[in-house]
Amino acid sequence: MMSGQSKNISFDALVVGGGIAGGEAALNLATTGFKVLLVEKELSIGGKMIMLSKVFPTLDCAACITTPKVSEISRHPNITIYTSSEVGNINKIAENNFEATIIRKPRYVVIEDCTACQLCEQACPVSVPDQYQYNLVGRKAAFIPFSIASPKAAAIDIDNCILCGACEKVCPTNCIDFTQETEEIQISVKTVILATGFKLFDPLLMPRYGFGLFKNVITSMQMERELAPTRPFNTVLRPGDGKVPDKIAYVLCTGSRDASIGNPICSQICCMYSIKQSQLLMGALPMADVTIYYLNIRSFGKGFEEFYQQAKGMGVNFVKGKIGKIRETENGNGNLILRYEDINEGIVKEAEHDMVILSVGVLPNQDASGFFPKEELKLDPYKFIYQADSLISPARTSIDGVFVAGTASGPMDIPDSILSAGSASAEALSYLIQE
Numbered sequence: 001m002m003s004g005q006s007k008n009i010s011f012d013a014l015v016v017g018g019g020i021a022g023g024e025a026a027l028n029l030a031t032t033g034f035k036v037l038l039v040e041k042e043l044s045i046g047g048k049m050i051m052l053s054k055v056f057p058t059l060d061c062a063a064c065i066t067t068p069k070v071s072e073i074s075r076h077p078n079i080t081i082y083t084s085s086e087v088g089n090i091n092k093i094a095e096n097n098f099e100a101t102i103i104r105k106p107r108y109v110v111i112e113d114c115t116a117c118q119l120c121e122q123a124c125p126v127s128v129p130d131q132y133q134y135n136l137v138g139r140k141a142a143f144i145p146f147s148i149a150s151p152k153a154a155a156i157d158i159d160n161c162i163l164c165g166a167c168e169k170v171c172p173t174n175c176i177d178f179t180q181e182t183e184e185i186q187i188s189v190k191t192v193i194l195a196t197g198f199k200l201f202d203p204l205l206m207p208r209y210g211f212g213l214f215k216n217v218i219t220s221m222q223m224e225r226e227l228a229p230t231r232p233f234n235t236v237l238r239p240g241d242g243k244v245p246d247k248i249a250y251v252l253c254t255g256s257r258d259a260s261i262g263n264p265i266c267s268q269i270c271c272m273y274s275i276k277q278s279q280l281l282m283g284a285l286p287m288a289d290v291t292i293y294y295l296n297i298r299s300f301g302k303g304f305e306e307f308y309q310q311a312k313g314m315g316v317n318f319v320k321g322k323i324g325k326i327r328e329t330e331n332g333n334g335n336l337i338l339r340y341e342d343i344n345e346g347i348v349k350e351a352e353h354d355m356v357i358l359s360v361g362v363l364p365n366q367d368a369s370g371f372f373p374k375e376e377l378k379l380d381p382y383k384f385i386y387q388a389d390s391l392i393s394p395a396r397t398s399i400d401g402v403f404v405a406g407t408a409s410g411p412m413d414i415p416d417s418i419l420s421a422g423s424a425s426a427e428a429l430s431y432l433i434q435e
């Protein structure tokens with residue numbers, strides 16, 4: 001339902017996507033005195049980074065880095081944040097003059113009045129899979145997205161709500177409002193930064209790995225959640241039966257470097273995040289065996305090779321092997337048989353593990369290609385945002401005044417996303433002051 005309400009507000013910059021790249025770019029512009037609108041489609045800013053456990057190669061706690069940054073972004077007087085919001089369209093009228101339509105979806109909770117007391121969660125009778133825990137556990141239809149969400153406020157998942165009113169009855173501040181409607185807001189800005197991030201490869205597209213069929217085959221993002229301080233369980237366990245695993249396998253390049261599934265490029269982060277997780281698992285489960293099946297280990301960044309050698313030193317097994325198929329054992333114990341080609345020996349082998357983690361790759365988020373009805377926002381051959389001058393000015397896109405930050409232009413890790421956000425905000429600044 002659209003309210004028909006239409007406001008017209010001006011900002012200096014529109015930043016689309018509130019992950020680490022968009023947040024950093026917004027902060028850079030805001031601290032220089034420019035007014036920024038940060039539009040995020042999820043209920044919280046922070047992107048994928050806020051969901052991570054620790055970060056390679058330093059093993060710093062991801063939440064401990066992200067939370068102060070997110071707090072700085074959300075409190076900055078020059079940054080306005082719209083969560084649960086998307087871009088309808090962006091039209092370039094002239095240099096330094098863009099008009100955009102922003103669609104703000106109702107949260108059915110007045111953010112400013114919500115104390116995050118969770119009484120609505122407790123009262124709500126509806127349980128559904130929790131997308132912020134990557135479906136490892138459930139959540140209610142009235143829910144706070146996750147404990148370090150920003151804004152930390154409840155939301156009503158209207159698609160699953162049965163409108164029983166239980167949440168409204170218990171809410172001590174009366175901030176649940178089922179009359180909220182979708183709002184369409186017209187804004188004017190002088191420059192645009194696209195920081196819409198990446199998508200994770202969906203392993204259901206590779207049925208031979210058994211994801212969705214065998215409960216103890218999970219994704220790397222699910223393992224991130226199991227290892228994070230804000231984790232869904234109090235330990236690492238197999239979703240199939242709650243058993244603590246002791247023979248864990250990683251399958252690298254799941255959905256990367258594989259032309260047969262339409263993604264021939266390297267995701268750049270999967271080797272390193274898998275090596276990171278293997279070290280965290282060795283710490284959490286000292287008696288467990290961890291094996292990483294890989295094609296090549298790409299430890300190309302600063303400190304990465306040392307981090308790889310450190311994992312070997314800790315006892316992580318590295319097997320140069322291409323996984324053909326994963327099946328469950330027939331005795332019903334939920335273990336998995338990996339059939340693979342041992343690349344060094346050139347023979348096909350089988351190995352049994354009790355949990356398998358698919359190191360899923362980075363895919364382009366193509367949302368931004370639909371933002372500009374009158375201009376052409378070019379994509380590169382892999383459908384990431386095209387960098388018009390990737391060597392000299394990597395943040396420039398095919399539209400003057402529109403810049404790209406972070407993984408919206410290709411796979412990269414957090415430090416590179418932050419560097420890229422720095423480049424995008426510096427380019428946007430020089431575009432802003434050339435008026």
Ligand SMILES: Cc1cc2nc3c(=O)[nH]c(=O)nc-3n(C[C@H](O)[C@H](O)[C@H](O)COP(=O)(O)OP(=O)(O)OC[C@H]3O[C@@H](n4cnc5c(N)ncnc54)[C@H](O)[C@@H]3O)c2cc1C
Pocket residue numbers: 016017018019020021022039040041042045046047048049052054055056085086087195196197198199200220221224269273276365367368405406407408412413414415417
């Ligand atoms: C399992 C795993 C482990 C990782 N571990 C590490 C690590 O240890 N160290 C490291 O350096 N990197 C790690 N990474 C990589 C890291 O997550 C990325 O480098 C980083 O998240 C990129 O940030 P970003 O802002 O570019 O994108 P994202 O985090 O994807 O953020 C993009 C944001 O834009 C929003 N958005 C998307 N489309 C729209 C739209 N149309 N309108 C409005 N908003 C939109 C999204 O909701 C999201 O909030 C890991 C990644 C994975 C998958």
Ligand code: SF4
Pocket residue numbers: 109113114115116117118119120121153154170171172173174175176
């Ligand atoms: S919506 Fe109300 S009951 Fe739910 S967390 Fe917020 S203040 Fe508490």
Ligand code: SF4
Pocket residue numbers: 123124125126141142156157160161162163164165166167168
């Ligand atoms: S009205 Fe909806 S969100 Fe509120 S308690 Fe009932 S089902 Fe849950």
